Amino acid sequence: MAGYPAWDQDNARTLIAGLAHLEGATLPMLHALQDEFGYVDPQAVPLIAEALNLSRAEVHGAISFYHDFKTALQPARVIKLCRAEACQSLGCEKIVAELAAEHGITVDDHHTGDAVVETVYCLGNCALGPSALVDGELIGRIDAARIAGLCQHGKAQ
Structure with missing residues (x-):
């Protein structure tokens, strides 16, 4: 939440224009906007569509297809x-049930303070599962109590 500037249409236009020359520029533009503002504001859809001569539906489709693109500012910890x-x-799945029953945390639909727990399908750490990715750090053999603690801004260690 903190650390990102507020959405700025002019700044977004500048970012988009700077990448419009690239082959397949849609994804680089979306990444640049999310890196700058912490999310891709829906107001960026017509800007990208115009810059790349795409329909708004095509741009929206790219945003909604890739789960890492967010259309609203996310909590500090995902x-x-x-x-x-x-x-x-x-x-x-036992962890998911325990998070809901014992900690009141619903995966994919719950923000706890400055944290959210999202589903992903495969982090490549299968031998040490269940696994989670916290602040870019891969954690194996995770349990519900540890996730609940991390939602309260505990360290990932």
Whole structure:
């Protein structure tokens, strides 16, 4: 939340214009906007569409297809919990149930202060599952109590 400037249409136009020459510029533009503002404001859709001669639907489709693009500012901490088959076999669904029952944290639909827990499918740490990605750090053998602690701004260690 903190650390990003407020959405600025002129700044967004400048970022978009600076990348319009690239082949396949849609994704670089979306990444640049999210890096600058912390999210891709819906007001950017017509700007990108105009710069690249695309329909607004095509730009919106790119934003909605890639789950890492956000259309609103996200909490400071995003915990990505793997729910792929290997982590399922090692108990990730039990963690999801325990987070809801014992900690009041609903995965994919809950912001706890400055944190959110999101589902991802495979972090490539299958042998040490269930796994989560916290602040860019991969954590294996995670449990519900640790995730709940991390939601309260605990360290990822």
